[in-house]
Amino acid sequence: MRYIFFSLLLPFSFASVPGKMQILDRQFTSSPNQNLAAEPANESFYTSASHLVQQQINLIARIEQAIITPDANQMRSVLGQLTVHTKSVDAFLNRQSKSPKTLCTSRVDFTQNFPLAEQLTGSQIKIYCSLYTSNQELLKLSPILDRLLSRRGELALVRSLPLVTGERQSDPALAIAPIQHPQLDKLATPFSTQEPNVLSPSLPIIGRTAKTAIADYVSPIQPAIAAPPEALTTLASAKKFLSAAQVEFPLKNQFTNPQETTAILDRFTYDIDPQEPQTYANFLKLPHTGIFRVLPNLAYQRPLNTLENRLLSGVSERYPFPLLGDPKGGFTPTLALQLVGGRFGLGYQGVDYSFMVDLGDVPLNKLEPKLQIVARSTREFFLNYQPPKQLNELQVERRRFLTGKDQIWNLNQVILADAKAELNHTYLVRSLQFKLPDMILSGRALSPQERQSLGQIQQLGSSDILLAFRPVRRRSDGSYTILWRVLTQFPEPQIKDLETAVNS
Numbered sequence: 162m163r164y165i166f167f168s169l170l171l172p173f174s175f176a177s178v179p180g181k182m183q184i185l186d187r188q189f190t191s192s193p194n195q196n197l198a199a200e201p202a203n204e205s206f207y208t209s210a211s212h213l214v215q216q217q218i219n220l221i222a223r224i225e226q227a228i229i230t231p232d233a234n235q236m237r238s239v240l241g242q243l244t245v246h247t248k249s250v251d252a253f254l255n256r257q258s259k260s261p262k263t264l265c266t267s268r269v270d271f272t273q274n275f276p277l278a279e280q281l282t283g284s285q286i287k288i289y290c291s292l293y294t295s296n297q298e299l300l301k302l303s304p305i306l307d308r309l310l311s312r313r314g315e316l317a318l319v320r321s322l323p324l325v326t327g328e329r330q331s332d333p334a335l336a337i338a339p340i341q342h343p344q345l346d347k348l349a350t351p352f353s354t355q356e357p358n359v360l361s362p363s364l365p366i367i368g369r370t371a372k373t374a375i376a377d378y379v380s381p382i383q384p385a386i387a388a389p390p391e392a393l394t395t396l397a398s399a400k401k402f403l404s405a406a407q408v409e410f411p412l413k414n415q416f417t418n419p420q421e422t423t424a425i426l427d428r429f430t431y432d433i434d435p436q437e438p439q440t441y442a443n444f445l446k447l448p449h450t451g452i453f454r455v456l457p458n459l460a461y462q463r464p465l466n467t468l469e470n471r472l473l474s475g476v477s478e479r480y481p482f483p484l485l486g487d488p489k490g491g492f493t494p495t496l497a498l499q500l501v502g503g504r505f506g507l508g509y510q511g512v513d514y515s516f517m518v519d520l521g522d523v524p525l526n527k528l529e530p531k532l533q534i535v536a537r538s539t540r541e542f543f544l545n546y547q548p549p550k551q552l553n554e555l556q557v558e559r560r561r562f563l564t565g566k567d568q569i570w571n572l573n574q575v576i577l578a579d580a581k582a583e584l585n586h587t588y589l590v591r592s593l594q595f596k597l598p599d600m601i602l603s604g605r606a607l608s609p610q611e612r613q614s615l616g617q618i619q620q621l622g623s624s625d626i627l628l629a630f631r632p633v634r635r636r637s638d639g640s641y642t643i644l645w646r647v648l649t650q651f652p653e654p655q656i657k658d659l660e661t662a663v664n665s
Contacts, residue, residue: 206257206281207410210288213250214406215416217295220246221396221403222419224302228388231468233313233349240306243299250296257281257289265290284409291406298399305392316384316468317349348467353381356465366556367512367601383463383471431456431480433642441633441644444526449647451483451496455632456640458499458508485592485626485647492596492622496645498630503639505588506579511601512552512656514559515592518543519580523587525631530649535589538572543591543627544649550657555595582641587631593654596622601659621659625651 220242227239254261281289313319322345359374407416433454438445441452460476463469482495497508507515518539532540549555561568562578570576580588630645 206285206288209253210285210292210406211410211415213246213253213292214288214403216246217250217292217299217399217403218416219419220299221400222423224306224392225388225396225420228306228309228392229386229470229473231313231316231351231384231386231470233310233317233319234345234347236306236310236313237319238345240303240310243302243306247296247300250292254289254293254296261289261293265293284411287409288406291402291409295399295402295406298395298402301395302392305389305395309389313349317351319349351466351468353466356380358465367552367597383469385472386470387472427479430638431460431476437634437642444644447526447646451645452642453483453496453498453645454480454640454642455498455500455505457638458501461499461508483645485628486624486650490596490622492624494592494594494624494626496592496628496630498643500582500639500641501579503582504579505582507590507592509594511595511597512555512559513592513594514555514562514578515590516562516576516578517580517588517590518574518576519583520587520589520629522585525587525629525644525646528587528589528629528646528648530627532589532648539574539589542570542572542576543589546591548593548625548654550655552656552658555656582632584632584635584641587629590628590630592624592626592628594624594626595654595656597659621656623653623655625654627651 220239223235223242224239227235230236258264310319357375357378431454433452438452444450445452456476482497485494485496487493499506499508505517507513507517509515520535520539523534527534532544535543549558559578560566562576565575565577568575626647627649628645628647630643632641632643634642636642
């Protein structure tokens with residue numbers, strides 16, 4: 162029975178926690194019996210206590226992540242780690258005093274009234290009691306995590322775990338069946354695992370119903386998981402006691418914070434490097450300029466057949482696209498630049514569209530609003546282009562730039578919405594963006610009240626911007642650091658037949 166019990170508690174690292182968190186998880190991979198075994202009597206108090214404090218810091222970080230993550234295996238893992246760790250702390254406390262509760266809650270001079278295994282200093286007593294109090298706080302989480310684990314079972318398959326040392330699967334055909342080991346480092350299998358690998362239209366047609374690859378298919382709704390307030394309160398209290406313990410150790414800054422490490426790794430993965438703005442400080446002093454890291458479009462998408470907490474901020478929320486102007490009426494144009502198959506493209510919604518050309522190795526700071534150093538035909542097209550004023554014609558125009566077909570302007574080249582990514586090349590972009598009402602973007606039939614309110618809309622938020630950008634660094638993951646500059650803001654384009662187009 163003891164081995165079956167510990168098979169449910171054996172902790173593992175889990176793949177969804179990046180880098181440093183996985184390394185810290187390995188501290189728990191030793192046998193529970195080894196964790197609970199008595200330490201040598203002459204072992205330093207600070208050595209044992211610092212090890213437990215660091216383990217508790219790591220455990221709290223994993224619990225905070227598990228309670229907002231859909232993965233059932235991750236929740237089960239921290240539940241077992243919590244049990245093992247609290248037992249380890251209890252064993253350490255009981256070696257110092259047989260009654261830690263009485264010792265740490267008494268207001269008398271307990272160093273003289275309570276027997277201790279060894280004489281402790283004032284700092285050691287504070288560490289001892291802080292560790293005891295934080296451990297008592299963490300014990301309150303067990304029923305909460307049990308409840309949350311049962312809810313995770315509604316999202317993914319929770320398999321029964323084999324023994325710690327592994328167990329053989331009965332097989333009528335094989336004389337020696339393979340040994341199965343616990344695998345809590347694997348993500349639990351979601352129940353909704355049959356998402357088709359088809360691309361839905363990224364640019365729906367406004368005002369009409371478009372065909373889909375699979376008729377009547379609705380993609381699964383991702384779960385919304387909010388951390389229980391009582392769990393957050395308990396974790397905050399435990400962290401407060403741990404902070405009080407850390408300042409009492411003789412070696413300062415000897416503890417690592419996994420959350421800080423995770424934040425650093427996240428910025429390293431998706432953001433520009435801290436020294437890059439300094440490298441290009443002279444350029445960034447120019448008006449309407451900026452620096453940004455262009456990521457592959459897959460960074461903004463959820464992988465198929467995986468679960469994701471839709472309440473958590475995604476990459477586009479943590480590292481938003483650059484703003485190209487000042488907010489006006491709740492609308493601000495952005496530079497939604499992404500990499501799609503090795504090509505730069507702008508990801509827009511509604512009837513937004515853009516077009517761009519590769520100017521080659523032209524210095525970005527040499528470009529000016531009149532584009533004197535650009536070829537005449539390209540210069541005249543980018544400066545004189547007039548967008549349509551009707552909804553349907555705007556969407557037809559967008560398809561011309563996306564496909565390169567049916568382009569009716571007199572040029573000796575095809576103007577596209579994207580361009581091949583090349584380092585140290587400068588790209589000229591004309592970006593048109595519109596803020597359409599949500600009731601139009603949804604594509605559903607409008608009620609009479611909505612049609613009436615739509616008729617009252619006199620002007621929509623919109624922008625027409627000429628800008629340029631230049632990739633100055635390429636990373637091994639395929640992302641680019643770019644410098645960008647707004648050259649001209651044209652008059653705001655308008656859609657004249659919005660109400661008529663939707664009512665038709």
